[in-house]
Amino acid sequence: xxxxxxxxxxxxxxxxxxxxxxxxxxxxxxxxxxxxxxxxxxxxxxxxxxxxxxxxxxxxxxxxxxxxxxxxxxxxxxxxxxxxxxxxxxxxxxxxxxxxxxxxxxxxxxxxxxxxxxxxxxxxxxxx
Numbered sequence: 612x613x614x615x616x617x618x619x620x621x622x623x624x625x626x627x628x629x630x631x632x633x634x635x636x637x638x639x640x641x642x643x644x645x646x647x648x649x650x651x652x653x654x655x656x657x658x659x660x661x662x663x664x665x666x667x668x669x670x671x672x673x674x675x676x677x678x679x680x681x682x683x684x685x686x687x688x689x690x691x692x693x694x695x696x697x698x699x700x701x702x703x704x705x706x707x708x709x710x711x712x713x714x715x716x717x718x719x720x721x722x723x724x725x726x727x728x729x730x731x732x733x734x735x736x737x738x739x
Contacts (some may be wrong), residue, residue, distance in 0.1 A: 719732040
């Protein structure tokens with residue numbers, strides 16, 4: 612584990628230590644025509660592969676969430692002719708169950724129904 616940390620520190624020191632790509636350099640054989648290739652290669656060298664993949668998936672998921680929220684705003688504004696105040700109320704109602712997610716999780720983990728912990732809750736909320 613210490614060897615891996617030393618390798619990362621040596622790599623960062625070799626690349627300049629500031630985390631920026633050296634755009635002013637001649638590039639040589641290391642540069643690529645795809646603009647983010649060098650950046651992604653340096654990120655995979657600095658961090659664990661699993662961490663980088665999880666980070667990429669999280670950002671992809673956030674992008675999907677942004678697309679859904681923009682689509683709902685467009686639906687309310689363009690097709691239903693709603694005012695911004697009404698749109699914020701509807702978006703609040705849509706995201707309200709997300710706020711109670713932790714409470715539902717605690718109840719389903721600690722309060723069994725008919726001797727089962729999670730199965731009745733999954734069936735009930737699946738039907739709702």
